[in-house]
Amino acid sequence: MHPSDPSAGHADRSASGAGGPRAADGSPSQGVGKGKLTYGSYLKVPELLSLQVEASSPVHHDELLFIISHQVYELWFKQMLHELHAVCGWLDRDNPSRAAQLLQRVHAIQHLLIEQIPVLETMFSVEFAQFRDHLRPASGFQSVQFRLVEFLCGRKNARMIALVGDDQSAQSIMQRYLDMPAVYDHFMRMLSRLGVAVPRDLLERNVREAYEGDERMVRLLVSVYARRDQGYELFRLCENLVELDERVSLWRFHHVKMVERMIGGMTGTGGSSGAKYLQSTVASRLFPDLWSVRDHLGTAVLG
Numbered sequence: 001m002h003p004s005d006p007s008a009g010h011a012d013r014s015a016s017g018a019g020g021p022r023a024a025d026g027s028p029s030q031g032v033g034k035g036k037l038t039y040g041s042y043l044k045v046p047e048l049l050s051l052q053v054e055a056s057s058p059v060h061h062d063e064l065l066f067i068i069s070h071q072v073y074e075l076w077f078k079q080m081l082h083e084l085h086a087v088c089g090w091l092d093r094d095n096p097s098r099a100a101q102l103l104q105r106v107h108a109i110q111h112l113l114i115e116q117i118p119v120l121e122t123m124f125s126v127e128f129a130q131f132r133d134h135l136r137p138a139s140g141f142q143s144v145q146f147r148l149v150e151f152l153c154g155r156k157n158a159r160m161i162a163l164v165g166d167d168q169s170a171q172s173i174m175q176r177y178l179d180m181p182a183v184y185d186h187f188m189r190m191l192s193r194l195g196v197a198v199p200r201d202l203l204e205r206n207v208r209e210a211y212e213g214d215e216r217m218v219r220l221l222v223s224v225y226a227r228r229d230q231g232y233e234l235f236r237l238c239e240n241l242v243e244l245d246e247r248v249s250l251w252r253f254h255h256v257k258m259v260e261r262m263i264g265g266m267t268g269t270g271g272s273s274g275a276k277y278l279q280s281t282v283a284s285r286l287f288p289d290l291w292s293v294r295d296h297l298g299t300a301v302l303g
């Protein structure tokens, strides 16, 4: 309805959608009927908003920001797991394009996870110090979903299961993820089905252990890169995996910088050496072969 329309101001029943009467500005002129699905009931907003419970007493102003930041991460970790399982499913169905498309979604989520850090960094370290002691011995170390993402991406470490605390159901889901093939195992198996000569011992490796990389795989992947115009989908997928790996490191880097800014060289609430430990994880690689490929991409190989 144009603002100069003579009928402006009268309810408009012509539009589709919910189908009810509308006010002049296009908004519905009456609420939905009793018992109908609403934004709040569908998304469980009241329940969601009741989940931020501060530990400090008296409550510190910044603790709400601290809680919400972490909760938002956990929601995105849930979505990442959902997408990474689907990526594995597409790889099992020999469909590198669909796997790549979902990896791009994961990259976009990772972008948010990195960009969210400055929001928490608006908290001064002196303010954090006012309520940090209330958080002990809880720690990001115990983020089960973070470990599940790591395990699914191939960073397997059975020792992490004990660190989540005395929570049997968390430990059993972590054990399940430790036992499952990681994204890169699905990737190698797909390559093998597509005719790439992946060595049998790699296809049958112990998936409970982190994959450390293998020179034979690197040589095979060099030819995927060299023949990218004949097999662009596979090449593209490799680059999407590299991007996932790079963004994990970028998050680690930004997280450790935030930690240095907040607590300097103090030990973590979870008992680690703090920033020193976190720094040691920044350079770790999920898909070592795909990084090693780059050592061989000179013109002698690619022509």
Ligand code: HEM
Residues within 6 Å of the ligand: 069, 070, 073, 074, 120, 128, 138, 139, 140, 141, 142, 143, 146, 255, 258, 259, 262, 263, 267, 268, 269, 270, 271, 272, 273, 274, 275, 277, 278, 281
């Ligand atoms: C004031 C902000 C933060 C500080 C000072 C901080 C501090 C730390 C420290 C010291 C550790 C080492 C483990 C320990 O001993 O506790 C750690 C680990 C961790 N933190 Fe944070 N953190 C902060 C915010 C966040 C946020 C927003 C997340 C989002 C989920 C997060 C997730 C994690 C994870 C997943 C680990 C385990 C990393 C690994 O083992 O590789 N942290 N954090």
